[in-house]
Amino acid sequence: QQQVKQSPQSLIVQKGGISIINCAYENTAFDYFPWYQQFPGKGPALLIAIRPDVSEKKEGRFTISFNKSAKQFSLHIMDSQPGDSATYFCAANEAGNTPLVFGKGTRLSVIA
Amino acid sequence: DGGITQSPKYLFRKEGQNVTLSCEQNLNHDAMYWYRQDPGQGLRLIYYSQIVNDFQKGDIAEGYSVSREKKESFPLTVTSAQKNPTAFYLCASSIPVWSFYGYTFGSGTRLTVV
Numbered sequence: 001q002q003q004v005k006q007s008p009q010s011l012i013v014q015k016g017g018i019s020i021i022n023c024a025y026e027n028t029a030f031d032y033f034p035w036y037q038q039f040p041g042k043g044p045a046l047l048i049a050i051r052p053d054v055s056e057k058k059e060g061r062f063t064i065s066f067n068k069s070a071k072q073f074s075l076h077i078m079d080s081q082p083g084d085s086a087t088y089f090c091a092a093n094e095a096g097n098t099p100l101v102f103g104k105g106t107r108l109s110v111i112a
Numbered sequence: 113d114g115g116i117t118q119s120p121k122y123l124f125r126k127e128g129q130n131v132t133l134s135c136e137q138n139l140n141h142d143a144m145y146w147y148r149q150d151p152g153q154g155l156r157l158i159y160y161s162q163i164v165n166d167f168q169k170g171d172i173a174e175g176y177s178v179s180r181e182k183k184e185s186f187p188l189t190v191t192s193a194q195k196n197p198t199a200f201y202l203c204a205s206s207i208p209v210w211s212f213y214g215y216t217f218g219s220g221t222r223l224t225v226v
Contacts, residue, residue, distance in 0.1 A: 009152065034214050043116075043202050043217030044155070089154060099145055099170070100215065104154035 003027055006090050006103025013110050019077040021106045023090035026071065030092040034100070035064065035075045038087045047088070048075070080110045114139045118203050118218035124226045125190065125197060133188045133221045135203035142207060144186035145215065148172060149200040158201075161186055190223065198225050 005024045013019045023033075034049035050057045050064040050073065057064045063076040077084055087107050091100040116137045125131045137144065143162050147155040157170030161180040175194025180186055186205075190197045200222050204215040 006154075036217075041220070043118075043204070043219050044215075045217065046214035049214060099157055099160050101157070102147075102155040104152060 003101045004090060004092050004103045006106060008106060009104070010107045011109070013077075013080045013108065015080065015082060015110055015112045017080050017110075019075075019080045019084065019108055019110070021075045021088055021090070021108070022072065023074065023092075023103050024070075024072045025092050027092070027094070028071070029094045032095045033064070033066065033073050033090065033092050035062075036089045036091065036102075038089065038105075044089055077108075080108075082110045082112060084108060085110050116203055116205055116216055116218035118201075118221050120221060121219070123221055123223045125223060126226060128192045130189055130191050131223070133190070133201055133203075133223070135186045135188065135218060136184055137186075137203075137205045137216070137218075138184065139205055139216060140183070141205035141216070142183070143205060144180070145204045145206075146170075146176075146178065146186070146188045147202045147204065149202055149220075155202065158188065197223055199223060 007022050035047045036044035037047045038044040048059050048062050050066050052068050061078045066073045087105045089105050090103040093100045119134045145160040146158040149155050156172050158176050159178040161167035167178050167180050177189045200220050202220050203218045206215045
């Protein structure tokens with residue numbers, strides 16, 4: 001049973017465009033929602049994270065939007081650059097209780 | 113610099129052989145984790161440990177074993193019982209299991225059965 005469903009599996013965006021990756025979850029006890037960025041041959045690195053008490057969090061060109069009632073959250077990358085080409089993972093857990101569960105990942109390619 | 117060191121970077125295993133993947137951290141983190149990554153499958157949890165001398169099974173623990181004798185070290189053994197061990201293995205650590213500060217990952221070990 002997949003606890004965090006991520007889409008799309010792959011995404012191609014023009015340089016300067018907006019990249020949008022979506023995730024949905026079922027467990028209403030989840031209260032921590034991070035996004036990780038992974039380059040080939042490397043481990044994932046924390047990009048940005050949100051808790052359900054806010055609906056949006058922005059850090060530079062990266063924004064998380066969170067919809068608690070729909071149990072969905074998304075990553076928006078503004079002004080996408082070729083250097084953003086990587087695999088992105090959403091994740092979630094019950095803080096204080098369980099390890100992170102990850103989505104299956106989205107491979108983003110930003111083309112010039 | 114603080115971080116997580118995984119070794120070796122590449123590992124080849126013969127059929128029926130046990131192999132051990134090393135994971136060492138100098139971040140003074142209490143919790144450590146092993147994830148397996150396969151193409152299109154995301155990261156799946158194998159084992160995790162919250163404190164020394166204690167660990168719990170994750171979603172895909174069959175065919176794997178771990179130990180946590182020191183806070184800094186969390187080695188993973190892939191046994192001959194693991195029928196499809198070819199994958200990218202990632203070790204991570206965090207302050208406690210309930211950390212809001214995220215996980216720090218190592219650079220991974222790519223295991224191939226030959």
